[in-house]
Amino acid sequence: MLKDLAFLVVGTVLVNNFVFARFLGQCPFLGVSSKLETSIGMGMATTFVLTMTAVAAYFIQYYILEPFGLSAFLQIVSFILVIASLVQLVEMIVLKISPTMYNAFGIYLPLITTNCIVLAVALLIPQKGYNFIESIVFGLSAGLGFTLALILMAGIREDLEFADVPEALRGPAIVFLTAGLLAMIFLGFTGLVPL
């Protein structure tokens, strides 16, 4: 049991990293990875929302959609609505409980609704047939993988500021090329865990 969970964590964070192997969450990955500090904030906020989403998706799928036979055509609509309202709720709760935490990552929260990792995690949970514990671990490690990718990229981009990049490649182009090299490194984790 514990071994399976450990495999799930390693598999989601390293082997099938959401950014480098599954190509999800590219917009925030390109948008907020220019500074180390902001990418840590964004990573923490996303991890938090992802874990909550995993719980919500599990209950909606198995206690509402499936018993009423709605999952074929209401899955996408209900998941995206729940995610959007969940993000709003989390924002309000964080503001009430800890204003310091809100200052640290509150501004990133509204952006998370359109991060495709969140909807992908919600859709993958019923698709892979995860149980409740596995769903939480899956959501959490998806967030950790995203955070890892953001921090790696931000570290490189802070140094890239001083590099003499050809003019046409400045901006997103050089970030894609760097991401390509990072993806090659992550390819090295293939086969680390039995699938």
Added chain:
Amino acid sequence: MGQLVKDFINGLWNENPIFRMVIGICSSLAVTTAAQNGVAMGLALTFVLTCSSVLVSLLRSIIPDKVRIPCYIIVIATFTTVVDLTMKAYFPSLYEVMGIFIPLIVVNCIVLARAEAFASKVGPIRAVADALGMGLGYAWAITLISIIREIFGSGTLFGVKVLGESFTQWVIMLLPPGAFLVMGILVGVMNMIARKTASH
């Protein structure tokens, strides 16, 4: 009429979502391992974008300003469900390859961005022109990426062999790093072309 043509052309090049604006790139990296997938994804997105732009444009005076984003998302999610179910029923093998990226059209930034920035401000006819331009701009960009990846990665084009037997397949092109590298180079090339045409 001239305005409509301008709205249409805008998405094809000036504000091309993939190469110029660099938004909505998740799917353009993930499904582009074969040219066929690129075309299918492009058409699927164009359909969702056009339908939701028309509906958002028609509803623009009814939707209250404060809850406009959730309203747009429901409209987009509905049309995405239509595409999702249609593809599952009629093109099961293609659906298998695209996997989760069809439902993820909901959170594709292009659709929401056009609803918010354009369709909610103009009449339905201009909204259609803009949506078609943006959708086809996305489609040609993603098709170009997938053609390059398919030719070098498997030596074929739309499943037909184009490179001779002696060609060694660049497997890296079909793997995730290939997608990022092709994308980076293409964005750089498009930047160069844009600068050249601007200076003339």
